[in-house]
Amino acid sequence: MPPSGSIPPSRAMPPSRAMPLRGASEPLASLYDVALLDLDGVVYLGGSPIRGAADALAKAAASGMRLAFVTNNASRTPSAIAAQLTGLGVPARADEVITSAQAAARLAAEHLPAGVAVLVVGGMGLRTAVLERGFRPVTTAADHPAAVIQGYAPDLTYSLLAEGGLAVAAGALFIASNADTTLPTPRGRAPGNGSLIQVIATATGRAPLVAGKPEPPLHAEAVARSGARHPLVVGDRLDTDIESAVRSGADSLLVLTGVTRPLEAVLAAPRHRPTYLAEGLAGLLGPHPEVAAADGGFSCGGWRAAVDGSGRSVVTGSGAPMDGLRALCAAAWSAREVSEPAAAAALAELGLPHPLG
Numbered sequence: 001m002p003p004s005g006s007i008p009p010s011r012a013m014p015p016s017r018a019m020p021l022r023g024a025s026e027p028l029a030s031l032y033d034v035a036l037l038d039l040d041g042v043v044y045l046g047g048s049p050i051r052g053a054a055d056a057l058a059k060a061a062a063s064g065m066r067l068a069f070v071t072n073n074a075s076r077t078p079s080a081i082a083a084q085l086t087g088l089g090v091p092a093r094a095d096e097v098i099t100s101a102q103a104a105a106r107l108a109a110e111h112l113p114a115g116v117a118v119l120v121v122g123g124m125g126l127r128t129a130v131l132e133r134g135f136r137p138v139t140t141a142a143d144h145p146a147a148v149i150q151g152y153a154p155d156l157t158y159s160l161l162a163e164g165g166l167a168v169a170a171g172a173l174f175i176a177s178n179a180d181t182t183l184p185t186p187r188g189r190a191p192g193n194g195s196l197i198q199v200i201a202t203a204t205g206r207a208p209l210v211a212g213k214p215e216p217p218l219h220a221e222a223v224a225r226s227g228a229r230h231p232l233v234v235g236d237r238l239d240t241d242i243e244s245a246v247r248s249g250a251d252s253l254l255v256l257t258g259v260t261r262p263l264e265a266v267l268a269a270p271r272h273r274p275t276y277l278a279e280g281l282a283g284l285l286g287p288h289p290e291v292a293a294a295d296g297g298f299s300c301g302g303w304r305a306a307v308d309g310s311g312r313s314v315v316t317g318s319g320a321p322m323d324g325l326r327a328l329c330a331a332a333w334s335a336r337e338v339s340e341p342a343a344a345a346a347l348a349e350l351g352l353p354h355p356l357g
Helices: 053-062 078-087 100-109 124-132 158-169 193-204 216-226 238-248 262-266 321-334 340-350
Strands: 034-037 066-071 097-099 117-121 136-138 147-150 173-176 182-185 188-191 232-235 251-255 276-278 292-294 297-300 303-307 313-317
Touching: 034 216, 053 066, 066 078, 066 216, 078 097, 078 124, 097 100, 097 216, 100 124, 100 147, 100 173, 100 216, 117 124, 117 158, 124 136, 147 158, 147 193, 158 193, 173 193, 216 238, 232 238, 238 251, 262 321, 262 340, 276 321, 297 321, 303 321, 303 340, 313 321, 313 340, 321 340
Parallel strands: 034 066, 034 232, 066 097, 117 136, 117 147, 147 173, 232 251, 251 276
Antiparallel strands: 182 188, 292 297, 297 303, 303 313
């Protein structure tokens, strides 16, 4: 059997990190057994459904691809998230939802025996995950917890953060569900758990162990719970979803409906480069065009992109803007240096100076 994170050898393209972006002659939904889907910015945005997402997922599932919903948000239980997805037209069961709270609780179980007290600095999702691992959730440092596990919750209070800080200062193991500095919302990027954990980290001088993306524990939890043999990570963030896939050796699809903008994709560092690129989840349903090296540049569809020695990007041709973006990403990723103004100008030639979706 192929290793986790790979696609069947009979249909796989030769792996190559030197050749940015991979083509696929068949729909991705037929090449991978499970889509490990991020939620906010991929399926919905701030609680509102992303246009076309439910339909694309229904078609992917009908073709045989299994869906698993993998989120860094630890504030809610899998059953609550599954109910929300179902209400948005994406039928989901609780066992198809994998959260960073579950990964954090598993991480605690690797260090501590069952039954010990764990101070939960977060919401119901984190508390439930701690209970499922056999720990005793508490809310004060006076209970002498063996660990403090922190996750995002919209109603997180100073008093609970203070209790967590006191417990960590007293020697409790410090675990964070995730370290996302921001959360995507319809109003823009709001502070995420990565910003909130700095309260305890700054007060105690101790950095937490992190369970969520891009750290390996959440990806391992998702693969274990979904039974994936050759999963495709699908996400909207370079520094969490895509980096998690790269670090775990899995293929990935970047969608541009959430946090990542086209300019950020062009300028992505090697650890943030996806295997495939699409405007949205419809990218699961069709083939992906080849990005070919040609005449000192890269071509895709009707577009050709190149980067000269000074970091200037040049895009010529016509056709689907996403094909032009694929060619531009390939050229930029293969270059020694790309200037941000030049990349922005090239995107303007494609008609992509602003976020998609």
